Amino acid sequence: MKRLIPYFASALLWAGAITQPAQAQDAVKGKAVFDANCAACHAVQEQVVGPALKDVHKRRDEKWITNFVKNSSKVIASGDKQAVEVFEKFGKVPMTSFEGSLSDGDIKDVIAYVKEESDKPAQAKIPEVAPTELGKADGATPVTASFSWKAIPATTQILVALIGFLIVLVLVFLVVTFLQALPLLGQLYDKPALRNSAMARFIALLRGDTSTITGTHKDILMEDHTYDGIFEFDNDLPPWWKYTFYVTVVFGVAYLLHYHVFQSGTLQIAEYEAEIQQAALLNPSSQSEGNVNEVTTFKPLTDAAKLEAGKAAFIQNCAACHGAEGQGIVGPNLTDEFWLHGGDVNDVYKVVKYGVTSKGMVAWQKKLSDDQILEVSSYILSIQGSKPSNAKAPQGEKYVPKK
Numbered sequence: 177m178k179r180l181i182p183y184f185a186s187a188l189l190w191a192g193a194i195t196q197p198a199q200a201q202d203a204v205k206g207k208a209v210f211d212a213n214c215a216a217c218h219a220v221q222e223q224v225v226g227p228a229l230k231d232v233h234k235r236r237d238e239k240w241i242t243n244f245v246k247n248s249s250k251v252i253a254s255g256d257k258q259a260v261e262v263f264e265k266f267g268k269v270p271m272t273s274f275e276g277s278l279s280d281g282d283i284k285d286v287i288a289y290v291k292e293e294s295d296k297p298a299q300a301k302i303p304e305v306a307p308t309e310l311g312k313a314d315g316a317t318p319v320t321a322s323f324s325w326k327a328i329p330a331t332t333q334i335l336v337a338l339i340g341f342l343i344v345l346v347l348v349f350l351v352v353t354f355l356q357a358l359p360l361l362g363q364l365y366d367k368p369a370l371r372n373s374a375m376a377r378f379i380a381l382l383r384g385d386t387s388t389i390t391g392t393h394k395d396i397l398m399e400d401h402t403y404d405g406i407f408e409f410d411n412d413l414p415p416w417w418k419y420t421f422y423v424t425v426v427f428g429v430a431y432l433l434h435y436h437v438f439q440s441g442t443l444q445i446a447e448y449e450a451e452i453q454q455a456a457l458l459n460p461s462s463q464s465e466g467n468v469n470e471v472t473t474f475k476p477l478t479d480a481a482k483l484e485a486g487k488a489a490f491i492q493n494c495a496a497c498h499g500a501e502g503q504g505i506v507g508p509n510l511t512d513e514f515w516l517h518g519g520d521v522n523d524v525y526k527v528v529k530y531g532v533t534s535k536g537m538v539a540w541q542k543k544l545s546d547d548q549i550l551e552v553s554s555y556i557l558s559i560q561g562s563k564p565s566n567a568k569a570p571q572g573e574k575y576v577p578k579k
Contacts, residue, residue: 206289209282213274213496217538220293226266230294233287242283246275272496272505358383389416468530472522477554486555489548493540502559504568507537511562512570519575524553 210218217226232241236258244251244259248271251259274283325333362383365376377388391414401408435441442450477483491500494507502510513519516535517527528549531539540549 202285202288203292204289206282206285206287209278210286210289212492213278214286215493217272217496217536220290226271227262229290233291233294238284238287241287242280244271245278245283245286247273249273355382390414468526470526472525474521474525474550474553476521476557477551482551483555483558485548486551486553486558489544489552490555493543494552497536499564501562501564502556503564503566508571509568510556511559511564511567513560513574514570514572515575516572519557520577521550521553521557524556525549528553 218229220229222228236244240251240256240258248259248263252263328336358379361379365371365373365379370376381388391412394409394411396410398408398410435443477486490498490502497505497507498510499505504510508516515523517523517532527537528544529539529541529546531537533539540552544552
């Protein structure tokens with residue numbers, strides 16, 4: 177028996193050496209199948225149009241996955257709880273059926289690829305840096321987190337509310353008491369010695385005498401200031417106007433010192449540039465990947481080689497949702513004259529490049545170059561009127577080319 181043990185060990189090592197390359201080969205083949213058929217709607221580590229597939233082999237058994245990939249509608253119609261849950265969670269859009277295009281072996285290879293990718297450690301994310309004020313060096317104090325009332329414990333909320341109520345109650349009591357005492361205060365400050373004091377004018381204002389604000393009218397005519405029967409009186413400017421003017425002078429001086437002398441404030445242009453920087457931090461792709469509102473003046477390509485390249489890119493990337501002939505599956509039919517977002521080559525180009533997230537259309541600008549996107553868009557326009565079998569019903573509005 178002792179002599180047989182080394183032979184058994186050698187056999188096990190040999191079997192492991194054979195099995196490991198076979199599994200690796202399955203994953204490699206599965207990646208090719210995944211990229212050609214699944215990558216348009218799925219990713220392993222993140223959600224795209226469909227759910228992220230990380231550890232799907234642990235959540236579902238192989239038979240269930242195979243049946244769902246082949247014909248998800250059939251599995252959903254059978255009342256399978258998990259299938260119905262996925263269907264409802266992702267907008268009730270059925271997954272493309274691969275019953276005639278993928279074999280059980282292809283699906284197993286894809287599962288092997290997903291399993292291999294799931295076991296890889298997640299890439300470390302670059303920590304987000306809070307945007308700093310314009311003109312400050314990197315490393316400045318980060319923006320303080322905003323106050324949240326809900327984060328305060330319930331007992332503290334009740335205590336704060338009670339203190340606030342008591343403060344309001346005391347203020348109301350003081351105001352009512354002061355109003356009740358106004359007549360007595362009026363008599364006190366009506367004495368000749370106090371009549372022109374600031375407090376006396378304030379008390380008079382509260383009792384309805386607005387002369388402190390509007391001023392006192394003087395019936396004194398100015399000599400030689402009569403024109404066409406119009407007389408000018410020698411009255412001062414209303415106090416409210418003078419006070420307002422004084423406030424604007426003080427404000428102007430403070431504004432000048434704050435923004436232009438000490439430069440402790442941020443001017444409008446600087447605020448705008450800071451907001452642009454903040455937007456770039458929140459959405460880094462917005463600066464490098466163009467703008468959906470960009471003006472393009474492309475013309476449809478007619479060169480046979482470029483249209484053939486567009487067809488190859490279409491079949492590889494778009495057929496999963498639009499069908500190999502553009503007849504429409506999950507996505508709309510691309511061969512009729514009805515369009516959801518415009519039928520000009522520039523409209524098609526922007527939809528392919530930037531996608532339509534609300535409709536589940538993926539943005540292809542990260543995978544396809546601008547030239548490839550134009551080739552695909554031109555190919556799509558070249559199949560207009562081809563009338564493939566099983567074409568999806570028209571969607572959108574009929575496109576009328578501009579003359």
